[in-house]
Amino acid sequence: MEFVLLLLISHLNFICGLIPGLTPPAGLKKKRIYHQIRNPPPEHEMNPTYWRNQAQETLKRALNLQKLNTGVAKNIILFLGDGMGIPTVTAARILKGQLESKTGEEGFLEMDKFPHVALSKTYNTNAQVPDSAGTATAYLCGVKANEGTVGVSAASVRRQCNTTFGNEVTSILKWAEDAGKSTGIVTTTRVQHATPSASYAHSVNRDWYADSDMPSEALEQGCKDIAQQLIFNIPGIEVIMGGGRKYMFPRDTPDIEYPNDWKANGTRLDGKNLVEAWKDMKKGKNAHYVWNREQLKSLDLTKIEHLLALFEHGDLQYELERNKTTDPSLEEMVTTAIRILSKNPKGFFLLVEGGRIDHGHHEGKAKMALYEAVEMDKAIGRAGSLTRDTDTLTVITADHSHVFTFGGYTFRGSNIFGLAPYLSDVDSRPFTSILYGNGPGYSLQNGERPNVSNSEIYENNYLAQSAVPLRQETHGGEDVAIFAKGPMAHLFHSVHEQNYIPHVMAYAACIGQNREHCVKFERGPCPSAAWVPIGSGAILLLLLTLLSCI
Template sequence: MTFTLKLAAGAAAAALLAGSAYAADKATLTQSADPYFAEGQATLKRVMEQKTNTGKAKNIILFVGDGMSLPTVTAARIFEGQKNGMGDKAETNLLSFEKFPYSALSETYTSDGMIADSAPTAAAMMTGIKSPNGTIGVTSAVKQGDCKAGLEHSVPTMLEMAETAGLSTGVITTARLTHATPAATYAHTAHRDWEADKNLPDDAAAAGCKDIARQLIESPYGNGLEVAMGGGRTNFIPATMDDPEDAGKKGVRKDGRDLTAEWVKKAPNSAYVWNKKEFDAIDVSKTDHLLGLFNRSHMEYEADIANDKAGEPDLAAMTTKSIELLSKNPKGFFLMVEAGRIDHAHHEGNAYRALEDTVELSQAVKAAMAKVNLDETLIIVTADHSHTFSISGYADRGTNILGLATEGGKVLKGDDDKPYTILGYMNGPGAAKDGARADLTNVDTTAPDFLQQSLIPMSSETHAGDDVGIFAVGPWAHLFQGTVGQQYIFHVMDYASKISEQAASM
């Protein structure tokens, strides 16, 4: 073995700080000509040259990939690289946010659960505290479904404080706008399922609890949200009103209120859109408040969006238009963007759609970076929780990430003499119902509708309890280091922007 580097420990440390001298000395190593060695040196140089930004964050954009576990990020990175023709170099691809200079791990447990649902995890990022599963915007003193306790123990959110401080605010999602993660920005409830008054128990309504859709429209903070877009139209229109897209379908509200009309009347220069044509026609210079509800329930998966009857904007388009509208405020803005359907695809055991939606989130992040000044905008990309999704086997470089596991060009098989896919789930609808695993030899596992095999049969795959990633760029992004509680995200956003101080002074 050839090893000619002879720096003493102290000298080596000094050379490391010197950067270029360190690189020059490393050239004497036998492996220095290897391209991976050069890649490591380039990464070291880039990290050493990073400069922290300690200026105030005028704007904050929080991206949440619902259910975007670390294996999801890895698989999506490869998936995107393969779609882009990178072949056996697809493993070196990076999603847009993986290029951010700072990252950390987020602990996703809740105040009462080892494994979380989306409600308290999103609320942790919005409020700075952990709370029980099934609740939104309240403390750990509240049990799920306890309306009275929820009213007594609600806590302000980052979005509400931003509104109070005079910033513009927005929330966009590919799920229902009243679903757990988006609701965590503006709602307070003892039960995440109280999305419309139809879902609100009589005793809860009598006690003064409001459904989530109503809370969005009636927000008392500032002049209300400037942007709110996603799915969930049925929760905003009465049971007597026909849905504009789906013939024979109506809203679900029992109170007879048309909350879309109330949005338009609440403030000057307000608009409501429900399809892509109307969305595209919005002139942000003449619009100060925009509500978009593009589906009765959740919006389409990215893989299916082209087939939507009335047309839907994708996440990147919604992100771009939101920033254009919110940027009109010289005080700045707070925006939460959720790729909500990554989670739904995982629950269905469908890796293809989960990865497509993760790649679209990456595109939305890229779109945001093109519209803001990163010297004054803190961008954070994270997930609320993980899934039982895994990448296994000993696949060769260049193997289709959705395909069968191979090694040395040979299809790998389990002890049952049947091949298996690289991607799989611990539980979910892809499990064998009769105890015998299906033979995938002649099955197209790369098809969009293919459900990856799982161990435990369940109609819906579950969340998992492992940590998720945090990726950050912009003012004070360097505060994301190590393994942190999920609620820490709130504290960094607040420290970087001083939003709570501004709100308290109003």
């Protein structure tokens, strides 16, 4: 009798789920209506020995971390995934595995393999949920700042030019330049965008890309646009790669790649050609300006001292839309940058931004965002193959997260962009695993949620459904991850304020404010002068070395 009753309830729930507006009687729990079949786990994962052995291998690696790398970081590489919150990292890991014809969950991103992991608190001084400008000032300049401002302290007020002066703060790129290291900026956005600009500019408005973007009052008060600061503030920067050509040329100058597109024309009102200004400043040096992949590939990197490469009038194309003939990948740009910068015996600092992860999320296009994250991970792997952990500190983090998530009890190996395995128990319609808390994917058809299908959800420009309608999806406010390897990477160890990041990098490299813990001494008959870190055990080493030189 009990079996018959359960069978009747099951059928009633099934029927009610198929007929919109029909709900089961009170007291009857509605069953999930599955439209997918769950596959069994891989055979080797059914054996407990597999999981025990895996854990033991991980334990061995963890025990080896007791041998800390307390040396000096000759090189520093900072990878910044704009908008790359932890849900994005996880989804990108699955996507990477699925692109390799695996289920995805069991794999590892390159950043996952880094031995030291921490969390970063991303709030701005005046914002609980931050923007990319205030956060960039934190992880590049070492001080928290107001939203919308770059390279200035929290005493500056956005859009008020006269609050700039006296409140400027310098970045780790500047500290590296002052220490004689080579420096570089690589981004998939315009080079004047929030993240890269905080490394060289001081602006109370992140949107002042060119003088045409500034109010007359700001110009009269002496504020400079960000493009101009890129060229003149720190002229020694060896490598600048990204987009943003139109901010470098006089107004209405046709773009070299898109001469018939007025939106790509130059925007400057002061008549300056900043590319020519850059060339003039580099006379007598082996310096090159390029604007496409062919030109980049033709360069003799063994001879180049300075490179300015602007591949688009605005931001670079999404990886899924990139013209592989004319536009380099982020991996290719990073390879080029490291090969140029590595020639300096004093080392280098390189900032690499996967900036269009953020743009994909803002547009509600999760597929665009996640492919950008996978491409950045390729660049991380490439950087690792071109450097050594013994003398290169590599740090990976994000400026902020997004209101992006994936859930729905999807089965193991489900396509990351696919549908949840069952219908909604409210409107009896399918839904994707990936969803946004807000954004342009909000949609109602005749007062109801659209009946999404497999024919649309895998398109590159598909707008994932969102709960609240907004033209642009917003940032998230939760902590983001910090991954680190190399000298002093263990100093990333807990939950940190975001502005802590450049202080660790500077300490590891003995630059900027943190030179005092390194002692430069002449060894007399000993081989050469060197920077020696003073820390646990290092003082004894220093004394023994000094005695050997007497």
